[in-house]
Amino acid sequence: MNDSPRASAEHSDDAAANPLRDARDRRLPLISGPGSMVMFGVTGDLARKKLLPAIYDLTHRGLLPPSFGLVGFGRRDWSHDDFAEYVRESVIADARTEFSEPVFEQLRGGLRFVQGAFDDRAAFEELTRVVSELDASRGTGGNHAFYLSIPPAAFPQVCEQLAGSGLNTPRDGSWRRVVIEKPFGHDLASARELNDVVEQVFNPEDVFRIDHYLGKETVQNILALRFSNQLFEPIWNANYVDHVQITMAEDIGIGSRAGYYDGIGTARDVIQNHLLQLLALTAMEEPVSFRAADLRAEKEKVLAAVELPQDLAAHTARGQYVGGWQGGQEVVSYLEEDGIPADSTTETFAAMRLDIATRRWAGVPFYLRAGKRLGRRVTEIAVVFKRAPFLPFRSTDTADLGQNAIVVRVQPDEGVTMRFGSKVPGTQMEVRDVSMDFAYGTNFTEESPEAYERLILDMMLGDPPLFPRQREVELSWQILDPITQFWAEHMPPAPYRPGTWGPDTAHEMIARDGRSWRRP
Structure with missing residues (x-):
């Protein structure tokens, strides 16, 4: 470690607590x-x-x-x-x-x-x-x-x-x-080696790790949704939540990324960072403040409490897209993409169940899935609630009623949807799912900035809450490493057709728990 003055520390946590900054006119940007x-x-x-x-x-x-x-x-x-x-x-x-x-x-x-x-x-x-x-x-x-x-x-x-x-x-x-x-290494050992290299030259508080998903407006809105509203936080726990689904789907293939992607795969590419960060923000306790140290501490507690399923074969899934038709165009299989070896076992789809061993989330599974050549491009967090313990209706009245849900749409149609039951107009008592929708594009006149705009500006300001520190990176790899090691030894990727929502093994995985994947 060098002995240079840690000047940027004055601009990090302390900057967020600066009373002049806190008292500034919120209409004026930093x-x-x-x-x-x-x-x-x-x-x-x-x-x-x-x-x-x-x-x-x-x-x-x-x-x-x-x-x-x-x-x-x-x-x-x-x-x-x-x-x-x-x-x-x-x-x-x-x-x-x-x-x-x-x-x-x-x-x-x-x-x-x-x-x-x-x-x-x-x-x-x-x-x-x-x-x-x-x-x-x-x-x-x-x-x-x-x-x-x-x-x-x-x-x-x-x-x-x-x-x-x-x-x-x-x-x-x-x-x-x-x-x-990213990637901050390809496993826990390489992440530590990489960090040692960087921190021999720069002080830890001067290292800004970019996860561009944390700069997205809707990702930051998770904190506002949860902690500024009395409406949501009282039911944001195992007493009311049945399960959580976090999806990051792309409708494209790997394009020109063969040199990077092959050997890395979907789990390392996006689940280790993007999806586990979304999980942490969804499941974390309320921080004392939004200073970097307080926010990171709560995220780290969640990641440290994540438990892997005992049966990885039953509660994880891995896939690789084959050739076929998507969006009216014929597309090649992953193994036929330029630069991909014909015997590659790199996954283009990954899904897993994770549990969080805390009082708030005990017994609530978190299902994560990500992949390429899926049904559409979408990233969302769906908090799915338990069914009402008693329904004073005939079974035919509620035959079309599903479970209540709050869905945070990260991209492309940024916003929040609430799904609940409502009576169908008419003389009969028939209850169906309806949606109440908030969309950034129609509720605010100002266009959301790109994630990199926010992150570059925060870095120049020395404001670190949206940047994961090394402890978060290591905890994420500790979650993922046993899964990827098991896959390498016991689970080759299953094929799936382009335009679908992954291999059959992914649907079988969640069906074992009596649940099904949402179709965004």
Whole structure:
């Protein structure tokens, strides 16, 4: 661990408790102070489609200072102007806000590019010079973030170069931060190794782990839904809840991600991070405050209380899509995708039952499922309630009545649906399910920001509640590792057709408990 001043700690938990911040006019957004970002992997898909447009959108909304600097680092033989044109093209193609020449020219003034490879010491010396030049010409104040949008295997080399050039060490009154993207390792051991590498160079509070799902408006709304309303929290427990389903479905295949995806699979790709974070937010106790330490503590308690089913064969499922028709188009099987070995056993669908050993959730199963080439693109959390203990109706009156549910729609139609029984108009007493729907798009005039906008701004502000810390990462791997190990030894993936909701084994898994999957 280096001995650099932990300047950013002043901007993390303490910032959330700052009385001036708490007393501010809530109509006024927080605006980042002086600083710059150095982006490694700036020519990759993530940077081009998400990160660069998000930085422009923040600039357009006035949430980054006019002096903000952005340094791209890559192998391409680009001048600063070449890089600026690349950023312009990315912004025009994928930014959420409309393109404005004056806004882009403001951003363009802080754009720089450094050519080099990760093992090129001279390139990092040039990067040091460029960062110093931004301090002098743009007034970035020695505040610099390093975004590692690169494979985890490259982290050690980049971190070593940053330390060797002194870029990781802030001067008094400034900060240096590092942002790392998932995957945070591929199992518990590799996650710990990765963390050791990063924390040898940066202090723990200066490490921001991006899980972009935590930046989504509806994910944050879980906290508002639960803890700002007396309506929900009294029934948010085992006395009333029958089970919880968390679904992340995609209707596409792996596309061009074969190099990353094969050998990783759905469970490691999205369940270990996205879905377990959604589980933690759904099941956590009310935090003392929304400061990072308090919020993370409650999430960690939930993850530590998760229990795996004793019979993994009966209560987990694994699948791999085959070829067929979806949406009127013929699609190939996973094994026929470009770059996938013909004998690959990587799963494209995963499902599991998890239990939480706490008084609030004892006996309430949490069912998680995720996959590609499923019926539609949707991410949702469905809290399904127990049936009323007594129904003073004839059985025919309630034949079409299901279980009450609260469904948080994370994407694409962000909102919340409540499902309950209501009488059908007419002379007979007939009760059917009806839905009461809240949709962000129709209830608020302001469009929800992209997740990366929120997360990049929070990182620049040094505000860490939405960023999982290492303890959460390790607890998630402790949950998943026994399952993936069992699968590797005993459970090859079962086939499923595109456009369906996974293999038969997934439906059999939940049917053993007398339940069925929702069809979103």
